[in-house]
Amino acid sequence: MKISVIGAGFVGATTAQRIWEKNLGDVILHDIIEGMPQGKALDMMESAPLLGVESKIVGTNLFEDCANSDIYVITSGLARQPGMSREDLLNRNAEIASGVAENIARFSKNPIVIVVSNPVDVLTYLIALKTKLPKNRVMGMAGVLDSARFRYFIASELGIAPQEVQAMVLGGHGDEMVPLPRFATVSGVSIEHFLSKEKIEQLIKRTRDGGAEIVQLLKKGSAYYAPSAAILEMVESIVKDQKGCYPALPGVKVNTESLVNMWAFQWSSEKME
Structure with a gap:
């Protein structure tokens, strides 16, 4: 190969x-x-x-x-x-x-x-x-990276291992991103049982801004470990x-x-x- x-x-x-x-x-x-x-x-x-x-x-x-x-x-x-x-x-x-x-x-x-x-x-x-x-x-x-970010943010909020979270994000980066919170689960249980609607929206927004957040922190350059x-x-x-x-x-x-x-x-x- x-x-x-x-x-x-x-x-x-x-x-x-x-x-x-x-x-x-x-x-x-x-x-x-x-x-x-x-x-x-x-x-x-x-x-x-x-x-x-x-x-x-x-x-x-x-x-x-x-x-x-x-x-x-x-x-x-x-x-x-x-x-x-x-x-x-x-x-x-x-x-x-x-x-x-x-x-x-x-x-x-x-x-x-x-x-x-x-x-x-x-x-x-x-x-x-x-x-x-x-x-x-x-x-x-795009989606593999954004899904990983969404999973990490959910896991971090709940204090659990990221591997226990399943979630999918479709589309491109930024405003074109389409997170699917209704299909996001923790060991098969919907995150809606653990997080409020407001908190889920906050995590979605942070996922949409995930790349920009790193750019702002680095001041020069962008993310590369997660990508x-x-x-x-x-x-x-x-x-x-x-x-x-x-x-x-x-x-x-x-x-x-x-x-x-x-x-x-x-x-x-x-x-x-």
Whole structure:
């Protein structure tokens, strides 16, 4: 199994490390910054004798080194900064994602693509368009992370282990998020038996603002430990064919076409051909 992580920033490097340490396959860590993916990959490989990891991880600046990957995880692009709007992020990251998609189509046949870069719903649709992959091969990572945050906040409020909480959040990040509190349970019992309606609404709001809360605390950069764990969950389920059921964003048009077209107009219609 060959797994390529595109983008060697905090999310990408941490994701590559988690996948590599799980021995899920050989990992390619790609970034355009010369030396950065190579240095991080070498640092990880030097820990192999201590961790007992048999897989390899290689850093590169050449996309052709990612050729014939079974799975691509796209984390490249700018991280969200305090005060940055959805449109700001789109304008900066869409061109990057478009170039990555073109390279995937060029160097690999029928891979699975997990999109992490934000705004994830729009970029998932854009990458699906550019790669021309079947709709079940391109997915955006959002719900797994947001569901984990919702579960943690519920568990923290009740003072119980997070593993005892089951909950699902659909949709994209932020205002597009759709938490499903009526399906959230603690050992099979609805959280409505333990928490007031007002408290549940507070936890939903905190879940919606989960990423922004971390951005505000960090002052620079955004979350990467929880996102990388969510990506690992998806990758491991795919590699091991665990038949897991996870919320993910499809690479289809769901109120994203206007934003994609806005970006296409700004960067010229040739980008979408």
